Amino acid sequence: MGSSTLLNLPPELLLHILSFLPIQALLKFSQTSRSAHALATSSLHTLSLGIYTTRIAGVISRLGSTSLPIPQKITSVFACPPSSLETSISSIRASSSGDSTRSGSFFDSEPDLFRQSDPYRISVLIPDAQTFDYDTLLAFHNALTSSILTRHCSTLRHLDISLWTLTAPVAHALTTLPALRVLALRIDHPHARSIPRSRRVVQSANERAAWELLVSDSPWAERLQALRIEGGEVSGSQLGKLLSKNHFCREIWLGKCYRLGKEIWKFLGSEWKGRFALRVLGVMRCGGELDEEDLELVGGLCGLKVS
Structure with a gap:
């Protein structure tokens, strides 16, 4: 079926068909005509996005996103396909055999097998990144991220995004996603060691x-069904504010959020009105050490499933 024939279908049926396409196929379809581009823009509901300066940085970030354990006996919306880790390791070996800093097109920073393990993943490789200073790279990172989120703001329901840092423009773009139901936000700074302390x-x-x-x-926020934050400068009071009106969130993962202290246990276990809907809770390298009082608060999460 050619694109012209396909475009003759009723819009409701066409949008339903396009909603099942992986990112690469959707991008190719969008290039066939202006009408196809408009339809494709309105059909992106799931996106996994990262922007990198080298190919190897993209692969390492992909490996890092698996650092939080996934329960074996409980269904998780953040579970990776079974072959993802093996594919990632193979990708590192393949990338290591070539020049990891060579320039390329924006959307080809990962091998085909890697893309097949996550059909909704887009990894952006900044061409000739080594020729730009950090401020320029960060400005590009923020501008492109904001642009992508703004373009698809009305349709995105499931977003998995890796950021160098959360800035005000990107935060504002994230607030413009009314259909969002699943959010995974990972702060992964490739230049952290080279930035002056000040x-x-x-x-x-x-x-x-x-x-x-x-x-x-x-x-x-009040309709979010699953939340995963890793490496963010989010505090306990801010997390509480985000979830305060939510009664539907079934899954929460928090990792390496060092500003989250023991106060999160009190909020989750006794203050949060949505705690009875929570089924999966993962906390790693934050939240302090659990004592008897904290364990009692965790016991207030009576809906949790045991893995």
Whole structure:
């Protein structure tokens, strides 16, 4: 069936068909005509996005996204396909055999097998990244991320995004996703070690302010069904504000969020009105050490499933 014949179908049927296409197929379809481009833009409901300076950085980030354990006996919306880890390791070996800093097209930073393990993943490789300073790279990262989110803001329901840092423009773009139901947000900074300490302090303060913007003005917060945050400068009070009106969230994962202290147990176990709907809770390298009082609070999460 040619694109012209396909476009003769009723719009409702066509949008339903396009909603099942993986990212690469949807991008190819969007290039066939202006009408196809408009339809494709309106059909993207699931996206896994990362922007990288080298191919190897993209693969390492992909491996890092599996650092939080996934329960074996409980269904998780964040579970990776069974072959993802093996494919990632193979990708590292393949990338290591070539030049990891060579330039390329924006959307071809991962091998075909890697894309097949996650059909909704887009990894953007910045061409000739080594020729730009950090400020320029970060500005590009923020502008492209905001542009992609804004373009598909009305249809995105499942977003898995890896950021270098959360900035105010990106936080604002995240607040414009009214259909969002599943959010996985990972802060993965490829240049963290090369940034001066004074700059890191300023960037950390800016990220905390961006989190405040995100949790204060997100229309999807009360309808979110699954949340995963890794490496973010989010505090316990900010997490509480994000989830305060939510009664439907069934899955929460928190990893390496060092500003989250023991207060999260009190919020989740006794203050949060949505705690009875929660089925999966994963907390790693944050939340402090559990004592008897904390365990009693965890016991208040009576809906949790045992893995």
